[in-house]
Amino acid sequence: xxxxxxxxxxxxxxxxxxxxxxxxxxxxxxxxxxxxxxxxxxxxxxxxxxxxxxxxxxxxxxxxxxxxxxxxxxxxxxxxxxxxxxxxxxxxxxxxxxxxxxxxxxxxxxxxxxxxxxxxxxxxxxxxxxxxxxxxxxxxxxxxxxxxxxxxxxxxxxxxxxxxxxxxxxxxxxxxxxxxxxxxxxxxxxxxxxxxxxxxxxxxxxxxxxxxxxxxxxxxxxxxxxxxxxxxxxxxxxxxxxxxxxxxxxxxxxxxxxxxxxxxxxxxxxxxxxxxxxxxxxxxxxxxxxxxxxxxxxxxxxxxxxxxxxxxxxxxxxxxxxxxxxxxxxxxxxxxxxxxxxxxxxxxxxxxxxxxxxxxxxxxxxxxxxxxxxxxxxxxxxxxxxxxxxxxxxxxxxxxxxxxxxxxxxxxxxxxxxxxxxxxxxxxxxxxxxxxxxxxxxxxxxxxxxxxxxxxxxxxxxxxxxxxxxxxxxxxxxxxxxxxxxxxxxxxxxxxxxxxxxxxxxxxxxxxxxxxxxxxxxxxxxxxxxxxxxxxxxxxxxxxxxxxxxxxxxxxxxxxxxxxxxxxxxxxxxxxxxxxxxxxxxxxxxxxxxxxxxxxxxxxxxxxxxxxxxxxxxxxxxxxxxxxxxxxxxxxxxxxxxxxxxxxxxxxxxxxxxxxxxxxxxxxxxxxxxxxxxxxxxxxxxxxxxxxxxxxxxxxxxxxxxxxxxxxxxxxxxxxxxxxxxxxxxxxxxxxxxxxxxxxxxxxxxxxxx
Numbered sequence: 001x002x003x004x005x006x007x008x009x010x011x012x013x014x015x016x017x018x019x020x021x022x023x024x025x026x027x028x029x030x031x032x033x034x035x036x037x038x039x040x041x042x043x044x045x046x047x048x049x050x051x052x053x054x055x056x057x058x059x060x061x062x063x064x065x066x067x068x069x070x071x072x073x074x075x076x077x078x079x080x081x082x083x084x085x086x087x088x089x090x091x092x093x094x095x096x097x098x099x100x101x102x103x104x105x106x107x108x109x110x111x112x113x114x115x116x117x118x119x120x121x122x123x124x125x126x127x128x129x130x131x132x133x134x135x136x137x138x139x140x141x142x143x144x145x146x147x148x149x150x151x152x153x154x155x156x157x158x159x160x161x162x163x164x165x166x167x168x169x170x171x172x173x174x175x176x177x178x179x180x181x182x183x184x185x186x187x188x189x190x191x192x193x194x195x196x197x198x199x200x201x202x203x204x205x206x207x208x209x210x211x212x213x214x215x216x217x218x219x220x221x222x223x224x225x226x227x228x229x230x231x232x233x234x235x236x237x238x239x240x241x242x243x244x245x246x247x248x249x250x251x252x253x254x255x256x257x258x259x260x261x262x263x264x265x266x267x268x269x270x271x272x273x274x275x276x277x278x279x280x281x282x283x284x285x286x287x288x289x290x291x292x293x294x295x296x297x298x299x300x301x302x303x304x305x306x307x308x309x310x311x312x313x314x315x316x317x318x319x320x321x322x323x324x325x326x327x328x329x330x331x332x333x334x335x336x337x338x339x340x341x342x343x344x345x346x347x348x349x350x351x352x353x354x355x356x357x358x359x360x361x362x363x364x365x366x367x368x369x370x371x372x373x374x375x376x377x378x379x380x381x382x383x384x385x386x387x388x389x390x391x392x393x394x395x396x397x398x399x400x401x402x403x404x405x406x407x408x409x410x411x412x413x414x415x416x417x418x419x420x421x422x423x424x425x426x427x428x429x430x431x432x433x434x435x436x437x438x439x440x441x442x443x444x445x446x447x448x449x450x451x452x453x454x455x456x457x458x459x460x461x462x463x464x465x466x467x468x469x470x471x472x473x474x475x476x477x478x479x480x481x482x483x484x485x486x487x488x489x490x491x492x493x494x495x496x497x498x499x500x501x502x503x504x505x506x507x508x509x510x511x512x513x514x515x516x517x518x519x520x521x522x523x524x525x526x527x528x529x530x531x532x533x534x535x536x537x538x539x540x541x542x543x544x545x546x547x548x549x550x551x552x553x554x555x556x557x558x559x560x561x562x563x564x565x566x567x568x569x570x571x572x573x574x575x576x577x578x579x580x581x582x583x584x585x586x587x588x589x590x591x592x593x594x595x596x597x598x599x600x601x602x603x604x605x606x607x608x609x610x611x612x613x614x615x616x617x618x619x620x621x622x623x624x625x626x627x628x629x630x631x632x633x634x635x636x637x638x639x640x641x642x643x644x645x646x647x648x649x650x651x652x653x654x655x656x657x658x659x660x661x662x663x664x665x666x667x668x669x670x671x672x673x674x675x676x677x678x679x680x681x682x683x684x685x686x687x688x689x690x691x692x693x694x695x696x697x698x699x700x701x702x703x704x705x706x707x708x709x710x711x712x713x714x715x716x717x718x719x720x721x722x723x724x725x726x727x728x729x730x731x732x733x734x735x736x737x738x739x740x741x742x743x744x745x746x747x748x749x750x751x752x753x754x
Contacts, residue, residue: 009036055112067111073736075107075134076729086603087575090554091507095396101382101557101576101724109133110737122743124205125256131207134737135730138210138248138263140180145202149185175270180208180753181260193749195703203747207734211727212378212696212754214245214264215387217466218296221442222355222371225338226522232338235312235353235373237442237468238494239520240694243267244350245376246292247311261291264378265753266696267311267350273332286328292350293327296374312375314346314355316368323368378696378754380722383576384512384559385492387440387466393510393557395434395458395487402433408441418459418469419445425457435459437467437491446472451484451503460509461490471495474537477503482550494518496561499538505552506536512559515580515608515693534561534582538569540590555579559693563587567614569598574605578699578721581609586626588612596631604713606699606720608691616650621713623686623720640714645681656708656719657684684708686720696754703752 009032010018021028051057055066064074087099113133120126128141168174176182191198199206223239225232236242243266251262260271272292279290287305289295294307299315302324314325325346333339333356335349341358348355355371382388397403404421405414415421421435430452437443437460447469451457461467469491477486480502488497489509495517499506517533541547549568556575562584563572572587579586586609589595599615602622611628619638627646630636636650643655652658657680664676687705689697701710701718710718710728717726731750738748 007033007036009039055108060108063107063111067107067114070111070114072111072114073740075110075733075736076726084603086573087556090573090575091393091509091556093396094392095394096392099392106133106136107733110733117741121741127205127207127738127741128257130737130741131209131734132250132258134734135209137730138258138265140208140258140263142180142206142208144186144200144204144206147183147186148188148200148202172268172270172274175268180206180263180751193747195749195751199749199751203745204749205742205746206749206751207738208751208753210263210265210754211700211752212245212264212380214248214376214378216247216296216374216376217387217440218374219440220373220375221468222373223442223520224371231357231368232335232340233355233371233373234521235355235375236377236694237470237492238514238518238694239522241352241354241521242377242694243696244312244353245378245696247309247376249309261309263753264376266378267292269332269334269349269351272348272350276327276330276332279327288326290327293330295324299324310374312348312350313373314348315372315374317370317372318368322372379698380696380700381725382510383557383578383721385461385466385490385510387464389464390490390510390557391463393489394460394463395489397434398432400432402428402431404433404435405438406435406443407438408443409439414438417445418443418447422447422449430455430457433457436462438462438465440466440468442468442470444470444472448476448478449486450479450501451477451481451486453481454483456485456487456505458487458489459491460487463490465490466492468492469494474498474533476500477506480547496534497536499548499551501539502547503538503551505554508536508553508555508558508560510557513561515559515561516582517561519692519694535564536560536562537564538566538590540566540568562609563597564590564592565598566590567596567598571599571601571617572597572613573601574603576604576721576724577606579605579607579609580693581607581626583609585610585612596629599636604719604721604723608699619649621719621723623709625686640712640719642686642709642712642719644685654712656706656712657681660684660708 010029052059052062055063058066067074085100091099110133117126117130124141124143128139131139131141177184186200189198189200193199193201193204220237222233222235223237224230225234234240235244245264246261246267248264249262275290275292279286289305289307289310292311293313294310295304295313296310298306299322304324304326316323316325329345331341331345331347333341333347333349335347335352335354335356338356340356341347343358345358346355379386382390404424406418406421407414408416415424418435425433432455435458449457471494474496477499478501482502483504485505486503487507487509488511491511493511493513496513513534513536515534536553538551539547546568548566551569553565553572555577557577559578562581563579563586565572567589585593586607587597587600589597594612597613599617600613601617602619604621606623608625610626611624613630615632616630616636616638618636619641622641624643624647627644629648630650633648633650637653638649638655639653641655643649643652661677661680664680665673668676684706686709687702689700689702692698699721701720712719713723717723717728734750742748
């Protein structure tokens, strides 16, 4: 049977010519095959031209032209971002095809909804939706002039919502004061509106923006505090305090405006308390879920319905029985002192991410083997081990690749532990293998791996999963195999990695090696025998027998602790990541905090702690929070980065604070250089929302951080790990659009909540 897809033109010929061509060796068929390939190209181009007539299907470069047809002002969009695809060059074996993160700038949505916006121009719901669509952030718009208190005449123009008195007895309402959902009346503030002041005036509209993203965490093993007889838990599997976030519902309420349920922010305890109280006030039978609390998925055997908009849920497990805690038994409490609830109630502290079981829950007949939680946590971006989409970063299996699956849910052909899967891998002769962890459970294991020459092993989480690997001692790599590769991808690892033998390549992709080893409130039950618990440590060998000369350490979109590699190693490549020394050096030689490590190449990286390297081969958009010393400064380069005083680096291009100092010296003269240098170095330093791993604002540049850093990248975005978010451009896009859609005479203020 002829292949009509391949030989369409040839099949159109009369049979007599095809028979003659077959007798001649089919030269005509070969000619028409060449012609057909060009026809396919033309047809594909025609199809693309047809697609380019639609804003939903067109190529990115066409968006500006369609926008011009309807008279929009072009926004900064992803077509203007020309960041190098270094990840594609380093990781050729990943699924891809695109490893560059998506730029969260919504030029396509802006053009697609232009006519929709113009039909509703000037209305508050439309302005709020515009802010959400253009920036990609959670947004809430407030007309501050509606919150002004004024003296009213009882017979004319009554404004019942405007009142001078504050009802302080309503705790939840008082808790919203000076926040995005404040509804108290205020006196006039005549200062220029900005993020901190000048809000309440006749001409002001405020746009509250949530820069953090809410990530869903399902089927998580809550971390027990203390011993096995203690029934106090942290929602975080790492055992740290962190606020619980709301699920982000992108649509507003009936009025079209966002409420606290429609933004990705921390759950306020007062709001959660009122949510539970309103539920308990409902007549029986109650629905089985509240605005915040309910089942994420259907639980077999449970009478509770699924609540797809819920933000948090608790399930108790004993043996094979799972019991979902209904909202009737949940109470909002302050567990800062770990106060135990009464009876069979479950106390929940959304501010700290803690829960405690009542005494009736501790009876032997009902005491749980484990507590499973469903919740949302906040973070800035898809960096580190997280429950986000990263399918393109999974290793592409080949025809002979062995695939093993680890899950505690059980199933044919699966393994209950990572160690069991590694044993099977060893029994098969250590072939090229992908070990996939398919759930979000906690794996408390001691792992030691010896690879085989010329082969690779990948231990990766399934797409949108975040398994927690709680190590007993460091993950140890043994044996001398200079052509072997180990990949850790999508994991949340509590512990470090140590190469005791020799390795050719170690890759850390979209993973977290918890800085400091453990951030749990109580000490780990098993001490981690390592001088730097979360470090990646590589054996240097001896002077007569150096080891790991060919080792390449490659880190992308990850959070790691200190890096300790020998100076003679091939090098370190870090992309879009955080290297946190945790009160020690971030990068140094093995077994030292101040000796020279290997050469490094860094792109869009935030480094906490001093760094001592042989050479900076290339550095771009890097924030060194402490001095960096390169032993070889004659080669390499550093561009668009923050380099603190006391650093020794190769040639710098448009780095701070040097750039600012040179600019002021050019204005005031060379004689003032010493004074200018001292002054600029005092204030031009990076500042962060939090420097403690485990907090939502970890490594996020603070709103007070100098603009020289927040707009200091090559495309005027921020330096550091979150450069790819393009936050300055998103803000600029919103301001540009508000100039067109804001009612005449009104002034907008952008107020960042997170």
